[in-house]
Amino acid sequence: SQQGEEDPQALSIQEGENATMNCSYKTSINNLQWYRQNSGRGLVHLILIRSNEREKHSGRLRVTLDTSKKSSSLLITASRAADTASYFCAATGTASKLTFGTGTRLQVTL
Amino acid sequence: DAGVIQSPRHEVTEMGQEVTLRCKPISGHDYLFWYRQTMMRGLELLIYFNNNVPIDDSGMPEDRFSAKMPNASFSTLKIQPSEPRDSAVYFCASSNILAGGEETQYFGPGTRLLVL
Numbered sequence: 001s002q003q004g005e006e007d008p009q010a011l012s013i014q015e016g017e018n019a020t021m022n023c024s025y026k027t028s029i030n031n032l033q034w035y036r037q038n039s040g041r042g043l044v045h046l047i048l049i050r051s052n053e054r055e056k057h058s059g060r061l062r063v064t065l066d067t068s069k070k071s072s073s074l075l076i077t078a079s080r081a082a083d084t085a086s087y088f089c090a091a092t093g094t095a096s097k098l099t100f101g102t103g104t105r106l107q108v109t110l
Numbered sequence: 111d112a113g114v115i116q117s118p119r120h121e122v123t124e125m126g127q128e129v130t131l132r133c134k135p136i137s138g139h140d141y142l143f144w145y146r147q148t149m150m151r152g153l154e155l156l157i158y159f160n161n162n163v164p165i166d167d168s169g170m171p172e173d174r175f176s177a178k179m180p181n182a183s184f185s186t187l188k189i190q191p192s193e194p195r196d197s198a199v200y201f202c203a204s205s206n207i208l209a210g211g212e213e214t215q216y217f218g219p220g221t222r223l224l225v226l
Contacts, residue, residue: 041219041220042114042201042203042217042218042219043153043201043203043215043217044217045216048214088153092213097143097155097158097166098215100145100152100153100155101152102152103152
């Protein structure tokens with residue numbers, strides 16, 4: 001299985017601080033994606049990083065990938081209350097399906 | 111595009127009843143996925159289709175679950191008979207494989223199922 005496992009399970013920070021979430025997976029991947037899920041909603045794609053990339057940016061998001069350690073991190077800079085959500089990593093291997101981790105619940109307080 | 115459409119949004123039923131969940135993927139997407147999300151088990155892939163053909167149903171929990179995709183714009187997930195442990199949020203997602211194997215899955219809003 002290429003299941004992603006996020007760490008920590010829950011994270012609480014104040015608005016303006018940075019939030020870092022980590023993800024580990026088990027086997028070789030083609031790419032790794034991060035998704036966000038607001039309470040009661042479906043998942044929304046945030047960013048994709050290919051297996052041959054080490055770092056990628058998108059707005060306040062920064063994703064790193066270390067294939068030697070089979071791990072990825074998602075950094076949200078200057079967090080806002082609206083960033084409160086659950087964040088999932090998902091790995092894609094040779095098959096088309098994604099295998100999601102258990103998620104990190106991020107709480108951003110004012 | 112309206113995105114992935116799921117119906118119903120909420121379903122409450124009694125144990126033993128048949129439940130049918132519906133999904134309309136984004137037009138032009140070749141892949142359709144059914145997921146189940148619970149607090150205990152997280153987000154689980156149940157089955158996915160490519161060009162209306164089931165590719166991997168290894169996540170379907172048991173014979174009570176079945177899924178069909180009669181055409182490119184419609185899929186159903188059926189539970190018969192339903193049991194309380196089937197209570198969960200069921201998501202449908204669709205995607206299109208881009209060059210290089212990159213794909214983004216677009217999720218519907220989910221169907222919240224409660225089996226009493």
